[in-house]
Amino acid sequence: MDAYDESTGGWDYIAAFSVNAGSTAPAGMVKLDIPTATYAVFPCTMPTIQETYDMIYQQWLPQSGYEHAHTPELERYGMTFNPEDPNSQFEICVPVTQK
Structure with missing residues (x-):
């Protein structure tokens, strides 16, 4: 998941x-609820x-009928993703709303 941080510019x-709803994050980890969104998947x-x-x-x-929904983007690495294979596919998921 990635998101632009306006306070740092990064x-x-x-x-x-x-994880299951209501679960707590283990020590050293954070829990983040990602809002429901419509995603364009690439x-x-x-x-x-x-x-x-x-x-x-x-x-x-810019050419679509959508704009960024200003919620976190996701990169989805499925079960078949192999980090040692440069041609292994994953998905970039961009949250969008209609213009």
């Missing part, structure tokens, strides 16, 4: 996983990550 990047590989983000923000989003 990005917060958090490795996350889902397949990606590690070698194309910057190119994919550029395409999303410079081409797709």
